[in-house]
Amino acid sequence: MKDLAGVEAPVIEARDLELTFHTNDGPIQALTGVNLTINKGDFVSFIGPSGCGKTTFLRVIADLEQPTGGSITVNGMTPEAARKARAYGYVFQAAGLYPWRTIMGNICLPLEIVGFSRAEQRERAERVLDLVDLAGFANKFPWQLSGGMQQRASIARALAFDADLLLMDEPFGALDEIVRDHLNEQLLALWARTQKTIGFVTHSIPEAVYLSTKIVVMSPRPGRITDVIDSPLPRERPLDIRDSPEFIALAHRVREGLRDGHGDTV
Numbered sequence: 001m002k003d004l005a006g007v008e009a010p011v012i013e014a015r016d017l018e019l020t021f022h023t024n025d026g027p028i029q030a031l032t033g034v035n036l037t038i039n040k041g042d043f044v045s046f047i048g049p050s051g052c053g054k055t056t057f058l059r060v061i062a063d064l065e066q067p068t069g070g071s072i073t074v075n076g077m078t079p080e081a082a083r084k085a086r087a088y089g090y091v092f093q094a095a096g097l098y099p100w101r102t103i104m105g106n107i108c109l110p111l112e113i114v115g116f117s118r119a120e121q122r123e124r125a126e127r128v129l130d131l132v133d134l135a136g137f138a139n140k141f142p143w144q145l146s147g148g149m150q151q152r153a154s155i156a157r158a159l160a161f162d163a164d165l166l167l168m169d170e171p172f173g174a175l176d177e178i179v180r181d182h183l184n185e186q187l188l189a190l191w192a193r194t195q196k197t198i199g200f201v202t203h204s205i206p207e208a209v210y211l212s213t214k215i216v217v218m219s220p221r222p223g224r225i226t227d228v229i230d231s232p233l234p235r236e237r238p239l240d241i242r243d244s245p246e247f248i249a250l251a252h253r254v255r256e257g258l259r260d261g262h263g264d265t266v
């Protein structure tokens with residue numbers, strides 16, 4: 001979305017964002033003093049130990065949690081307006097596919113709910129299945145697919161509304177390393193092809209460094225951002241870039257950032 005001067009507005013703009021949960025055990029400051037700008041086409045990873053507010057931040061963007069202070073805009077709108085405009089797709093850690101529906105049926109479900117015609121549902125589902133290389137699996141059931149393929153199907157489902165912003169909460173956390181490497185490569189290819197903006201939560205330093213144009217390092221108690229690193233790596237990244245000195249230096253900086261923030265579970 002462009003402003004009156006024709007300048008592209010940031011996709012996400014958080015200013016002095018605060019979110020405190022009030023629990024029976026007292027207040028929990030899940031996010032404090034969060035300032036972050038995400039521009040169109042960025043691939044932004046959020047990394048930090050358990051409880052530092054990564055998921056909470058994604059949920060604020062998605063209007064699933066309400067901030068208790070500061071401000072945030074999504075495509076220049078409030079998160080509520082952005083949600084109503086279907087500004088984002090959301091991918092969860094578990095694929096969350098309905099076992100009694102085919103892959104095609106799973107992808108069509110949200111489209112069906114909001115009232116797309118059958119022809120439009122099919123056309124969209126076929127397009128996104130092609131994007132995640134699952135074109136031949138539309139009529140299979142989730143249990144007939146490997147874990148990695150199920151996660152690709154859930155990415156396809158999130159892409160079906162064709163939103164410019166994709167929010168992904170540890171989508172590959174439960175997969176083994178070889179599958180994860182493969183999906184990381186495919187995700188970069190998908191990102192290059194679709195020019196989407198991606199917000200990606202991970203616990204893995206190599207995954208964050210491999211995928212991102214911007215790495216946001218977070219720390220808990222209270223949840224906050226301790227470093228924002230703009231990656232100097234080129235956008236096109238073969239897997240063996242992970243052996244390059246630039247990659248190793250970047251991974252080192254993230255690790256140091258986590259250590260300074262007393263990260264203990266990464």
Ligand SMILES: Nc1ncnc2c1ncn2[C@@H]1O[C@H](COP(=O)(O)OP(=O)(O)OP(=O)(O)O)[C@@H](O)[C@H]1O
Pocket residue numbers: 021022023028029030048049050051052053054055056057223
């Ligand atoms: N609905 C809620 N009610 C109360 N406290 C919550 C709620 N959701 C999250 N929290 C707390 O807020 C803090 C941040 O949680 P969040 O899930 O965002 O962390 P995270 O960095 O995503 O952690 P993980 O890596 O384990 O997923 C934690 O202390 C968590 O217990």
